[in-house]
Amino acid sequence: MADRGADDRGVVQAIATRLWNSRWPLAASLVAVLAVYALAGISAYVLLLLALAMLLAAALLPSGATRQSGENGAALEAIGLQRLSGEYLAAAVADPLIIFDRTATIVHANVAAFAAFGGIAPGMSLSLKFRAPEMQALLDSVLSGDVASDVADYTEKLPVERAYRVSASSVGHGTDLYVLVFKDQSEARRIDRMRADFIANASHELRTPLASIAGFIETLRGPARNDPAARDQFLQIMQSQTGRMARLIDDLLSLSRLEMKPYLKPGTKVDLRQTVDSVIDSLGPLARESSVVIERDFAEGPLDVPGDRDELFQVFENLLENACKYGQSGARVVVSIARSGADSEPGIDVTIRDFGPGIPEEHIPRITERFYRVDVETSRTQKGTGLGLSIVKHILTRHNARLSIKSEVGKGAAFSVHLPTH
Amino acid sequence: MQSVHIVSAYDEELNYLSKRIAAMGGHAERMVEQAIAALVNADPGLAQKVIRDDAVLDEGQREIDDKAIIIIAKRQPMATDLREIIGAIRISADLERVGDLGKNVAKRVVAVIDGRQPTSLFRGLEALANLALTQLKEVLDVYASRSVEKIGFVRDRDDQIDAMYTSLFRELLTYMMEDPRNITPCTHLLFCAKNIERIGDHATNIAETIYYIVTGDQMPAERPKGDKTDKISLSGTLPVK
Numbered sequence: 001m002a003d004r005g006a007d008d009r010g011v012v013q014a015i016a017t018r019l020w021n022s023r024w025p026l027a028a029s030l031v032a033v034l035a036v037y038a039l040a041g042i043s044a045y046v047l048l049l050l051a052l053a054m055l056l057a058a059a060l061l062p063s064g065a066t067r068q069s070g071e072n073g074a075a076l077e078a079i080g081l082q083r084l085s086g087e088y089l090a091a092a093v094a095d096p097l098i099i100f101d102r103t104a105t106i107v108h109a110n111v112a113a114f115a116a117f118g119g120i121a122p123g124m125s126l127s128l129k130f131r132a133p134e135m136q137a138l139l140d141s142v143l144s145g146d147v148a149s150d151v152a153d154y155t156e157k158l159p160v161e162r163a164y165r166v167s168a169s170s171v172g173h174g175t176d177l178y179v180l181v182f183k184d185q186s187e188a189r190r191i192d193r194m195r196a197d198f199i200a201n202a203s204h205e206l207r208t209p210l211a212s213i214a215g216f217i218e219t220l221r222g223p224a225r226n227d228p229a230a231r232d233q234f235l236q237i238m239q240s241q242t243g244r245m246a247r248l249i250d251d252l253l254s255l256s257r258l259e260m261k262p263y264l265k266p267g268t269k270v271d272l273r274q275t276v277d278s279v280i281d282s283l284g285p286l287a288r289e290s291s292v293v294i295e296r297d298f299a300e301g302p303l304d305v306p307g308d309r310d311e312l313f314q315v316f317e318n319l320l321e322n323a324c325k326y327g328q329s330g331a332r333v334v335v336s337i338a339r340s341g342a343d344s345e346p347g348i349d350v351t352i353r354d355f356g357p358g359i360p361e362e363h364i365p366r367i368t369e370r371f372y373r374v375d376v377e378t379s380r381t382q383k384g385t386g387l388g389l390s391i392v393k394h395i396l397t398r399h400n401a402r403l404s405i406k407s408e409v410g411k412g413a414a415f416s417v418h419l420p421t422h
Numbered sequence: 423m424q425s426v427h428i429v430s431a432y433d434e435e436l437n438y439l440s441k442r443i444a445a446m447g448g449h450a451e452r453m454v455e456q457a458i459a460a461l462v463n464a465d466p467g468l469a470q471k472v473i474r475d476d477a478v479l480d481e482g483q484r485e486i487d488d489k490a491i492i493i494i495a496k497r498q499p500m501a502t503d504l505r506e507i508i509g510a511i512r513i514s515a516d517l518e519r520v521g522d523l524g525k526n527v528a529k530r531v532v533a534v535i536d537g538r539q540p541t542s543l544f545r546g547l548e549a550l551a552n553l554a555l556t557q558l559k560e561v562l563d564v565y566a567s568r569s570v571e572k573i574g575f576v577r578d579r580d581d582q583i584d585a586m587y588t589s590l591f592r593e594l595l596t597y598m599m600e601d602p603r604n605i606t607p608c609t610h611l612l613f614c615a616k617n618i619e620r621i622g623d624h625a626t627n628i629a630e631t632i633y634y635i636v637t638g639d640q641m642p643a644e645r646p647k648g649d650k651t652d653k654i655s656l657s658g659t660l661p662v663k
Contacts, residue, residue, distance in 0.1 A: 103437065104441075119563055119566075119567055119569075121567070124566060124567060125437070125440070125441065125444070125566065127441050127444050127445070128440060128441070128443075128444040128562075128565065128566035129444075129563070129566045129567075130448075131444045131445065131447045131448025131449075131451065131562060132448045132451070132452060133445070133448055133449055133452055135448070136444075136445050136448060157455055157555070158552060158555055158556050158559055159556060204541065345572075361585075362588065362589045362592050363589065364585065364589075365582060365585040365586040365588075365589050366546060366549065366586065366589050366590075368549075369542075369545050369546065369549050370545065371542070371545075372542065372545070372546075
């Protein structure tokens with residue numbers, strides 16, 4: 001019984017394949033029959049019978065179809081590939097891919113390549129764009145014709161660190177075309193670097209609160225063992241120190257998460273008006289607590305920029321938080337959004353201005369560095385981690401945006417974010 | 423980019439020139455990058471490599487000079503071509519200087535890493551170097567794309583570099599006043615900072631040359647200020663022992 005079943009299945013399968021192989025003739029004859037039906041007006045029964053007969057013939061009559069299908073496949077492939085444009089193929093590849101000719105001039109670059117490298121266009125010289133010595137060597141070795149393909153590791157340090165494994169190879173015979181494919185290896189590289197960075201930056205910053213906690217524990221177990229007043233005070237300090245460590249770890253994690261994603265997904269738009277509004281709402285409690293009034297001054301019309309909403313939210317949140325904390329004495333903070341830039345570089349400026357003590361000139365260029373503090377004491381009391389502005393800077397770099405800081409001691413500070421609109 | 427000449431060898435020679443410039447640029451960028459990495463990570467091995475690599479740039483400059491002279495003699499270039507060739511000579515000289523400055527930073531690595539310096543100093547230096555390197559990278563990208571209308575960024579960043587340098591100068595001075603034992607390493611770091619600042623200036627020079635090559639005009643001259651270190655004097659007395 002079981003054998004029989006298997007046999008049956010085999011036959012059914014064979015018929016199915018045969019039907020599939022002859023789908024084109026079938027379809028053609030169906031069309032023909034339909035045409036006859038429409039023109040001559042034979043009855044529907046006849047039509048049905050004819051169609052059935054065709055199906056049966058296709059399914060049961062032995063034919064050379066199975067034998068032919070192999071050859072057909074090859075022929076099909078040849079025809080299909082002939083029609084396949086290199087451009088479509090390049091567009092379908094997810095990695096950056098650049099096609100270039102014998103003089104190392106770019107012939108075509110796919111979307112991924114534009115997104116990754118920007119500022120490349122057909123007709124541009126590859127060796128002028130990729131100047132790193134290992135890329136020069138790679139191009140030379142492939143163009144000289146000594147080898148058909150070659151591989152090199154290429155790293156870019158600025159503006160965001162990226163590492164690629166690049167393979168270059170010649171395309172086909174006598175086309176005089178070559179192709180360059182970039183495989184992104186940044187992640188592995190970045191994890192390594194992150195570890196090193198974490199040890200270098202965080203260990204030092206974490207050790208300070210840790211040392212103070214350890215010191216207080218020692219005192220609590222020793223001299224202050226029976227002093228309830230001191231115990232309470234020490235526990236208070238210890239609590240604020242652990243809070244600081246927790247914030248520090250949060251900030252470090254968010255910074256390293258940013259470093260994991262080297263560049264933005266293109267195509268998403270952010271409504272700045274809505275984003276800034278929700279930042280102001282979310283910081284309402286903090287503003288009330290520090291008795292600061294937040295004023296808005298937004299330009300009319302749509303204020304969209306390409307970017308990532310969550311990241312831009314964090315930028316404005318950090319800036320506004322700083323303004324409320326450090327500009328407390330000014331009692332007000334002005335958030336304004338305005339269009340800016342000439343026609344060549346249209347953009348939108350978001351400015352957050354406080355009227356606090358301001359920042360001394362010599363510190364301004366450096367406050368976006370990690371753990372750089374203008375005044376260590378104030379930063380500690382305001383629960384700063386020294387990472388807020390470097391997170392801001394990092395996000396803005398990814399958005400091709402600029403941060404400019406203007407400040408006069410005694411008159412407050414203005415942080416302007418210039419975001420390009422395309 | 424360039425219009426096609428009747429003699430295709432002429433085109434090839436011009437292309438070769440710009441290709442060599444790009445290669446030199448790549449080398450210079452890499453050298454500066456590695457010199458800073460050697461300084462920050464206290465890596466004398468990498469510093470030695472940077473010092474050796476400088477020979478490549480010297481060789482590159484000599485070659486470009488020779489080639490340029492030969493082209494001028496052979497082809498009697500005019501207009502854009504002439505500017506292109508003269509520009510190549512100038513840019514290669516700037517790049518060679520950038521290499522020298524990078525090499526000088528690398529040479530100081532050994533002296534600086536003897537005593538461990540506060541990490542914040544290195545962080546400042548690294549930030550300054552990143553600014554200068556971004557400047558160099560973008561300028562060389564403009565050389566590749568010839569889109570000089572974007573060259574305005576150069577001046578902005580030049581100002582940033584100067585401000586950063588001034589701030590570092592002040593910080594280093596403070597460290598020296600705190601403890602005389604800091605004077606040796608801090609002086610070296612000061613020179614490193616100065617070198618990096620000079621690299622930014624060379625990048626700006628290159629930008630001006632590119633502007634001249636493409637447009638035939640000099641870049642509008644408005645370079646009002648440099649760094650403000652000449653005005654810094656820290657008052658204060660040395661700690662009395």
